[in-house]
Amino acid sequence: MRLLSALLLALLISASAAVAQQTPVKTATQTKAKQKVKQPKSTKQVAAKKAPVAPVIVFRQTPCFGICPDYDATIYPNGRVTYVGRQHTKLTGTHELKLPAATVAMILAEARNIGFRKLQPHYTENTSDLPSTFLSIRQPDGTLKTVQVEEGAPASLQKLLHYISGELDKISSNTADR
Template sequence: MRYFAAFLLLFAFAFALPACAQKKTTTQKVKIKKAPKKTVAAKAPIKPLAEPGPVLTFERTPCFGTCPAYTMQVFADGHVAYEGRRGVPMMGSKELKLPASAVTDMLNQAREAHFEQFQARYSQNTTDLPSTIIGVRQPNGKLKTVVLEEGAPENVRQFFTYIGNQLDTLAQLNTATPSADR
């Protein structure tokens, strides 16, 4: 029975193929004009973008309580892209400004704290803790991100507290959240 079905399919295909081949297709030849060659004495060097991205990112995540939740992207010139998500005085997207010297100070603190050696996550798997997430652009151009919930060594906690205090003030929060003090 299988052979018969295969034979019928082959037979139908054999009759359909010539019918498909008989359809005439029209093609038009299009002449393409070549653009005249331009001579350029010297190309100007491509300038890199002044700010390819944020040099520092900061986020406070929500909890089941009233923890403030917001994100910030800090650029080298002090421009800050802020988004208030929950439990903060400024809700929604805002453009904020820091002195460029403050950004430089935060990056210097990251270097002095050896941010590049921090673990990617400090957590002891306790539920309902807010996280503080900091990303710092490294010399190779990549953004290294560290998540802090609890159980971090003293130097990590101090750095997170320093950055948190700087950016909480900008976000108009009066006190740092508990996750920065762990």
Template sequence: MPHIPMRYFTLLLLLSFFGLNLQACAQQTAVQKTKKASKKAGPVKKPAPTEAGPVITFERTPCFGTCPSYTALVYADGRVAYEGRRFVSMEGKKDLKLPAATVADLLRQAKESRFETFENSYSSGVTDVPSTIVAIRQPDGIFKKVTVEGNAPENVRELFAYFGTQFDALAKPDGTRK
């Protein structure tokens, strides 16, 4: 093994030490700059409900026959992201609009029906029936999802029928609503 003079060895150690410390200092400086920039920008705002996502989702699933199949994602401001799949007058993805008052009414109806207490699924056990799926964002931000394939109590059937009427009318190609 060749002999390395002590001064070169010391120099190598010092360079290694300072090189590592320079990297750490550079990283620390970058973090400090980021913190200062975020303080100047002000507090981070929580997204508004319309930015956070839909407040209601409504879906009709297909059956072995000609059952309409579509999905509607409803935002608090009335925007609706609609996708018609089968046996509907409007197929494909469409951006539709409901009056914000209608969205508020749908949410009010769900609250009055005590939607949060509904079971997650009501099924008749028959495989050929379509499902209707409603999910509503709860005050804690979590969606409560209920699937109905039959055998649901009257209050559940009534609420789902009301929702269905609103969304079936919305999906008409001429935009007419009852």
């Protein structure tokens, strides 16, 4: 079961990266508007536009035998969130949400402060009813470090997971209320 969860997480991360690399289709109106106002671009601006933006955080909560929320949230540096709610969430299906970029920066800073990079990959026991929380954070070298938590994680990591969950709950609630 854990292997299946890890494989699903890897597929989600790969799919998110592939989606992030796709170029959006422009309408004829957007193309004409761009043609009217052409400004010279520096090579840095052109390179920055061509570079795909990869997600910096992937947060996933798995179901349990009760009413545990089951969702994935892929978070980008600018605060864009691709949220996939499956069950026991305010939103089900796939949604594009928005976190403040400052919140994303705060999550990444707190992960550095608690030494996320050096945490164990798994904090699990042999309890079948517990949901798992997966947190993946892009490291400075570009790799994703993933930690799976069921129980027994350090308090600082539990606090970070609770904060991320709360922020995602806020933005999904705001969208569901509309």
